Amino acid sequence: MKPASLTIATLALGVFGIITTEMGIVGVLPQVSAELDVAPATAGLLVGVFALVIALTGPFMTLLASRFDRKTVLATSIAVFAASNAGYALTTRFDVMLAFRIVPAVFHPVFFSVALATAARLVPARDATRATTRVFAGVTVGFALGVPLTSYLAEHLSLQAAFWFGAAINLIAFLGILRFLPTLPEARRQSYGDQVGVLRSGRMWLSILSVVLIFAAMFSVYGYFAEYLGEVTGLDGSWVSGLLLVFGLVMILGNFAFGALLRRHPIRTALAYPALCLAVFVLVYATGPHTTAMLVAVPIWAAIHSGGLIVSQTWLGRDARAAPEFGNSLFISFSNLGITAGTTTAGRLLATTDTHQLPWTGAAFAAAALATMLVRTTLDRRLPARAHRIATSASPATSSR
Numbered sequence: 103m104k105p106a107s108l109t110i111a112t113l114a115l116g117v118f119g120i121i122t123t124e125m126g127i128v129g130v131l132p133q134v135s136a137e138l139d140v141a142p143a144t145a146g147l148l149v150g151v152f153a154l155v156i157a158l159t160g161p162f163m164t165l166l167a168s169r170f171d172r173k174t175v176l177a178t179s180i181a182v183f184a185a186s187n188a189g190y191a192l193t194t195r196f197d198v199m200l201a202f203r204i205v206p207a208v209f210h211p212v213f214f215s216v217a218l219a220t221a222a223r224l225v226p227a228r229d230a231t232r233a234t235t236r237v238f239a240g241v242t243v244g245f246a247l248g249v250p251l252t253s254y255l256a257e258h259l260s261l262q263a264a265f266w267f268g269a270a271i272n273l274i275a276f277l278g279i280l281r282f283l284p285t286l287p288e289a290r291r292q293s294y295g296d297q298v299g300v301l302r303s304g305r306m307w308l309s310i311l312s313v314v315l316i317f318a319a320m321f322s323v324y325g326y327f328a329e330y331l332g333e334v335t336g337l338d339g340s341w342v343s344g345l346l347l348v349f350g351l352v353m354i355l356g357n358f359a360f361g362a363l364l365r366r367h368p369i370r371t372a373l374a375y376p377a378l379c380l381a382v383f384v385l386v387y388a389t390g391p392h393t394t395a396m397l398v399a400v401p402i403w404a405a406i407h408s409g410g411l412i413v414s415q416t417w418l419g420r421d422a423r424a425a426p427e428f429g430n431s432l433f434i435s436f437s438n439l440g441i442t443a444g445t446t447t448a449g450r451l452l453a454t455t456d457t458h459q460l461p462w463t464g465a466a467f468a469a470a471a472l473a474t475m476l477v478r479t480t481l482d483r484r485l486p487a488r489a490h491r492i493a494t495s496a497s498p499a500t501s502s503r
Contacts, residue, residue: 106224106225106233108282109224109282109283109284110221110224110225110233110236110237111236112275112278112279112282112283113176113217113220113221113237113240113279113283114236114237114239114240114243115240115271115274115275115278116176116180116213116217116240116272116275116276116278116279117213117214117217117237117238117240117241117244118240118241118243118244118248118271118275119180119183119184119244119248119268119271119272119274119275120180120183120206120210120213120214120240120244120272121240121241121244121245121248121249122244122248122249122251122252122267122268122271123183123186123187123206123268123272124152124210125244125245125248125249126248126249126252126253126264126268127148127149127152127203127252129249129250129252129253129256130252130253130256130261130264131145131146131148131149133256133257133261134148134196134199134261137194137261138194138195138196138199139196140196144196145196147200148199148200148203151200151203151204151207152203152204152206152207152210153207153438153441153442154442155204155207155208156207156210156211156434156435156438157435157436157438157439157442158435159207159208159211159435160210160211160212160215160431160432160434160435160438161211161428161431161432161435163208163209163211163212163431164211164212164215164216164428164430164431165428165431167212167216168428171285172216172219172220172283173279173280173283173284173285175212175213175216176213176216176217176220176279176283177276177279177280177283178209179209179210179212179213179216180213180272180275180276180279181272181276182205182206182209183206183209183213183268183272184269184272184273184276185269186202186203186205186206187265187266187268187269187272188265188266188269189202190202190265190268191261191262191265191266191269192262210434211430211431211434211435212431214430214431214434215428215430215431215433215434216430217237218234218237218415218430219430220283221233221234221236221237222234231361231364231365231368231412231416232361232365234361234412234415234416235357235358235360235361235364235412238357238361238411238412238415239354239357239358241357241411242350242353242354242356242357242408242411243354245349245350245353246347246349246350246351246353246354247350248271249350250343250346250347250350251267252264252267252268255267303421304481305421305478305481305482306418306421306422308474308475308477308478308481309417309418309420309421309478310418310432310436311474312414312417312418312471312474312475312478313414313417313418313433313436313437313440314436314437314439314440314443315376315440315467315468315470315471315474316375316376316379316410316413316414316440316467316468316471317410317414317436317437317438317439317440317441317444318440318441318443318444318447318467319376319379319383319444319464319465319466319467319468319471320379320407320410320440320441320444320464321440321441321444321445322444322445322447322448322460322463322464322467323383323386323448323460323461323463323464324407325441325444325445325448326445326448326449326452326457326460327342327345327346327349328342328346329452329457330386330390330457330460331345331396333457333458334390334391334457334458334460335390335391335392335393335396336393337393337396345397345400348400348401348404349400349401349403349404349407350404352401352404352405352408353404353405353407353408354408355405355408356404356405356406356407356408356409357408357409357411357412359405359408359409360375360408360409360412360413361412364412364413364416368416369479371413372413372416372417372475373472373475373476373479375406375409375410375413376468376469376471376472376475377468377472378406378409379406379410379464379465379468379471380465380468380469380472381406382399382402382403382406382407383461383462383464383465383468384461384465385399385402385403386399386403386461387458387459387461387462387465390458390461391458411437414433414437415430415433417475418432418433418436419433444463444464444467447463447467448460448463448464451463
């Protein structure tokens, strides 16, 4: 068996390939619209339908995949992404490309869920957070490098070259999984009922709501990054592109920083996150009209934004220890629901008010997330205290027997 670090790096590469496939399409929509002769709004379905399919199918597909060996599941999922990118490159029909977006979207949460659980399983329990942080690095590197590189290839070579790049990355990850990942059957096969049983807990639903609100906060503002910097700060396209690259690079470092904080102080770090989001959105609002100040604020914003993935997954994972892969699928599905809720709410706000007010949407979602997480931690404190009172009150009766 190869060292666990090499296997985890392969899983991170797979995540990088999936993010490049998922989000890279955003940067090439104009070329897709032109080459496939569809309206820009129609081309946008390639983004929206992908996210919707993830949100709707994630937990169910992960339950079905739980019956199979982890290596088989991961290899099959990443192979589907490689084949889908090849399909994008070869087709000249929009309906075919849309179909090739739907199929990998079904496997997206399966790969993420199993990859995160597998990374944690390959190392001692004390190193589980570090392992999942390294897998999440594939997400931040995908945003920082995969998406811009896809756009660059489409602009300077061809749209097909951009898609073949995505196919190549996923193919390399597929070969790496076959070569380096050991066979990993479930040590104890869980029934579907046991896995779904984690949803019976009210605390789990509070954690899920927290994830939705955190991602709504993050993406209600980030989703309109270019529009905000263009209309409020007055930056041109070149500046916006450069700052997007800076944002992505800072996210790589921030991901590891939050991972280290979570290993030391998991609850405190998680509770601090929505408060930091609230503060950074106030900062973005205050510096918005001022170019120099905004140039300083963007890296700070990126550093805070980077923690949302690992913080939310760790927070929800506490309530899904009995079914970690199913819990990860819930995280993937409900985080995408949060993205949809955040961008939709912000879009409606922009239709009725000026763009400068946009950060207040994120601030409101962040405040709601913090309140929800505080309620969740209050339950943790009250239940042990209640158990202690019951035990204390019962002790005299016990001693009198």
